Amino acid sequence: MFQKILIANRGEIACRVAATARRLGIKTVAVYSEADANALHVASCDEAILIGPAPAKESYLCGDKIIAAAKETGAQAIHPGYGFLSENADFAEACEAAGLVFIGPPASAMRAMGSKSAAKTLMEQANVPLVPGYHGEQQDPDFLQAQADRIGYPVLLKASAGGGGKGMRVVESSAQFKDALASCKREAISSFGDDQVLAEKYLQRPRHIEIQVFADTHGNCIYLFERDCSVQRRHQKVLEEAPAPNLPQERRAAMGEAAVAAARAVGYVGAGTVEFIANQDGSFYFMEMNTRLQVEHPVTEMITGTDLVEWQLRVAAGEALPKTQDELAIHGHAIEARIYAENPDKGFLPSIGTLRHLGTPASVMFELGGDAKAPAPVRIDSGVRAGDAISPFYDPMIAKLIVWGANRQQALARMVQALSQYQVVGLTTNVAFLKRLVQSTAFATADLDTGLIERNHDILFTAAPEAPAAALALACAALMASEQAKAASQVNHPGDPWSSATGWRLNQPYLRALSFSDEFDYTAHLSYRADGWLFSTGASTSAPDTPQQLHLTAHQGDDYAIRLGEQTIHGVVRRDGDVLHVFTGGAHYQLTYHDPMAHAGEAELDTGRLTAPMPGKVVAVLAAKGQQVKRGEALVIMEAMKMEHTIAAPHDGVIDEILYGVGDQVADGAPLLAFKT
Incomplete structure (x- = not known):
């Protein structure tokens, strides 16, 4: 076994690999960019080496710098994690040439499976079923359009070198083909440095089922059952579970054997995933093979009692697989939810900022193998802590939340509970x-396919509800507690009632109205009493609800317990500027407090400009100065976090000025163009 390895990655996967290495007594070396100097993965390793500026192409994608760091620190092997260089055959060969072990498959296997087009040809020869489509080298737009017309719409365009949903477009008609192809190729060249695409028949209501395979250098190759990854947005997975619900044993075995055949066809070694698209009628087709560890590998670990990172290390060190196919069995059910810094109501637009508060359910980082029949019920794999920043340079994942249950019903209940306890400010x-997704009828009843989110759009993207009285009462109690603490720290004469913040008045109670808003406006009315307040809500002071006694019964940090009437309410209230984040009853309410003494005289925002939703690069300008445009018409296309974002006209008007051109880098909130009505 290795004495020291270098982890050529960042974030949660780097922390994940470091944890297993530490358990096995293997020293670890982290690499980091300037943006990650204080990152959790750096603190999780025994040593750390700076390899360059924040952009990945100047740091985490620089194989020569990573190899130099490994040599400098005496590492014997490099674990690439996933993403970045994990499927780069040239990097794997460079590691070998430098006398380092690449903890992954041979470069030949990566090359064979790295091109989706070449992989389809190999799978056809291995008798693995394929989706009808075109996987060749000819990339002329007219030729590709003719192939799509032949296949029949809808057609799925995919970057041949791609993965993770990047460079994928569903084309509904021939008229849409050229624009979709251009967009697909732009994203592909940006994400993978290769704009070759393939075209396949887009199946209606398919399931995305993938098989975890593992092979060693002794000729052994097995599968560790399947994961259902059908719930996706933008072709990227949102929820994953193992085993796949309602999958007959015969089909499970057939898919597993097909996956092993695919791995053997390319001389595979190590951890890999063979992805299939499955029809509702039970037929299934090869999509691609990911020649690395998958983001969703924890659900497989939870149901099989294995540590797949340990298996990777053992196989890379020349050992045989720890188990045979006959020794593997499925125990219980596991579900993984990817918690992202993103806004689902705005097309899942990534969110950038600092994790000023992070509260999580009780968990272990990962299950250390052993007894698969009784793993920890909740596991969190994360690479961030409270105070860390989600930057525009890397994937905006905060954590992977994984739960296990004796059956799917129990796993669902645990996931709902764990999500209710997750708090981010x-x-x-x-x-x-x-x-909402986990609680939806479609997911709860396992009515799964890759269009589940779109099919249930109206249920999943509901308007925010009004904040209940409990949330408003907690916000008021937190404000009062803060005011009283501040006043107490400033009082020179503690017995002086005029200097207190308890609302003391000589002849009558102190009446106060507190204004809050989210999507709605609220007014909370407080009447101070010696032992608390009388609390009511209403649209104005003339029409409040029936007052109820409000008492602050316990307060420690951001945790509050109040009694409202006869009801005891617990919650967390975290203030962030003018916004009070109230977590109670498994929900999160963001209440903006309107302090009448603050923000006087602020200028109104300029609404005549379109601004960048986040830092990124302009990849296309679709309008010209003086052009008349209609509401919703695409004006600028930006690329940020390897995804394209279209900036559209908010209303009819005339383009007054173009402020940036193609290739320009823009900051978050930068005006891109101006127009007038």
Whole structure:
């Protein structure tokens, strides 16, 4: 076994690999960019080496710098994690040439599977079923359009060198083909440095089922069952589970054997995933093979009692697989939810900012193998802590939340509970969306396909509800507690009632109205009493609800317990500027407090300009100065976090000025163009 390895990655996967290495007594070396100097993965390793500026192409994608760091620190092997250089055959060969072990498959296997087109040809020869399509080298737009017309619409365009949903477009008609192809190729060249695409028949209501395979250098190759990854947005996975619900044993075995055949066809070694698209009628087709560890590997670990990173290390060190196919069995059910800094209500636009508060359910980082029949019920794999920043340079994942249950029903209940306990302040997340998704009838009843989110759009993207009285009462109690603490720290004469913040008045109670807003406007009315307040809500002081006694019964940090009437309410209230984030009853309410003494005289925002939703690069300008445009018409296309974002006209008007050109880098909030009505 190795004495020291270098982890050529960042974030949660680097922390994940470091944890297993530490358990096995293997020393670890982290590499980091200037943006990650204080990152958790750096603190999780025994040593750390700076390899360059924040952009990945100047740091985490620089194989020569990573190899030099490994040599400098005496590492014997390099674990690439996933993403970055994990499927780069040239890097794997460079490691070998430098006398380092690449903890992954042979470069030949990566090359064979790295091109989706070449992989389809190999799979056809290995009798693995394929989706009808065109996988050749000819890339002339007219030729590709003719192939799409032949296949029949809808057609799926995919970057041949791609993965993770990047460079993928569904084309509904021949008239849409050329624009979709151009967009697909732009994203492909940006993400993978290769704009070759393939075209396939887009199946209606398919399931995305993938098989975890593992092979060693002794000729052994097995599969560790399947994962259902059908719930996706923008062709990127949102929820994953193992085993796949309602999958007959015969089909499970057939898919597993097909996956092993695919791995053997390319002389595979190490951890890999063979992805299939499965029809509702039970037929299935090869999509691609990911020649690395997958983001969703924890659900496989939870149901099989294995540590797949340990298996990777052992196989890379020349050992045989720890188990045979006959020794593997499925125990229980596991579900993984990817918690992202993104806004589901704005097309899952990534969110950038600092994690000013991070509260999580009780968990272990990962299950250390052993007893698969009783793993920890909740596991969190994360690469960030409270105070860390989600930057525009890397994937905006905050954590992977994984739960295990004796059956799917128990796993679902645990996931809902765990999501209810997840608290993030500082940026927008998908936590509330994930909770609605897990609780939806479609997911709860396992009515799964890759269009589940779109089919249930009206259920999943509901308007925010009004904040309940409990949330408003907690916000008021937090404000009062803060005021009283501040006043107490400034009082020179503690017995002086005129200097107190308890609302003391000589002849009558102190009446106060507190204004809040989210999507709605609220007024909370407080009448001070010696032992608390009388609390009511209403649109104005003339029409409040029936007052109820409000008492602050316990307060420690951001944790509050109040009694409202006869009801005891617990919650967390975290203030971030003017916004009070109230977590109670498994929900998150963001209440802006309107202090009448603050923000006087602020200028109105300029609404005549379109601004960048985040830092990024302009890749296309679709309008010209003086052009008349209609509401919703695409004006600028930006690329940020390897994804394209279209800036559209908010209303009819005339382009007054173009402020940036193609290739320009723009900051978050930068005006891109101006127009007038």
